[in-house]
Amino acid sequence: MTKPLPNERLRALMLQRGISTEELAAKCAIDTKSVERWLSHGRVPHRQNRWTAAKLLDADEIYLWPSILTRGIRGRGMSRSELIELYPDRASVPREIWLRLLSEATTNVDVLVHSGTFFAQVQPRIADELADRARDGVRVRLCFGDPACAAVAVRDAEEGLDGTLSAHIRASLIYYRSLVEVExxxxxxxxxxxxxxxxxxxxxxxxxxxxxGSPASLNPAIRLQKIDGGLLFDLYCSAFERIWNTAARWSGFD
Incomplete structure (x- = not known):
């Protein structure tokens, strides 16, 4: 049975607009439990309630509930609905988002970076958290840049890091040594x-x-949610799989 997905777009817009669950329920003349189901279980409201909620939140109802599009609409149209939020830089992604996404994962946690130093900094118990997820049956795959490879040296030069990127990768890997023994x-x-x-x-x-020429921390972050018929989520996940399949297993420092 497919686990119901929370409606992150609705939740985010309510927070941004300062609209509480009670206020939205009152506006739609329904019980607050109905709004809570919209949020936590991704329930799609009746048409009139969708229109009322979308107007109150100053949003498009298709953005809030992309599944109301007809089954025949695919590709580019659906891909627009995959976007949850665009952040101007990575640091603008709230820490609670990183923590919640990790704690709620039930099937996959995949990470592709060069060093990913910040990933451990925003989650000080990252190795323990990932180990817990793996023991709960989540497939955890972390893919870092090989500190000795040419691609890392090129990126180091492009960002003017003065030869430190390899050291950052090695330092980052220290956080994850304990995961090597975790099934x-x-x-x-x-x-x-x-x-x-x-x-x-x-x-x-x-x-x-x-x-x-710009460090990853200053570059945008795009948050996507997989939607049937969308293209972007699968496009990026396919890239991860191609890189993962060519990467060498790391068993710790020699």
């Missing part, structure tokens, strides 16, 4: 030119594109 978790090192950092949690994905 269901695996760490690999890749040697590819990395165009995006990727962070997948089940059917949600945060994409951190790389901009030439």
């Amino acid at each position: 269901g978790a695996e760490i690999r090192l890749h040697s590819t030119t990395l165009y995006n950092d990727l962070f997948r949690y089940d059917d949600q994905l945060i994409v951190n594109p790389h901009v030439y």
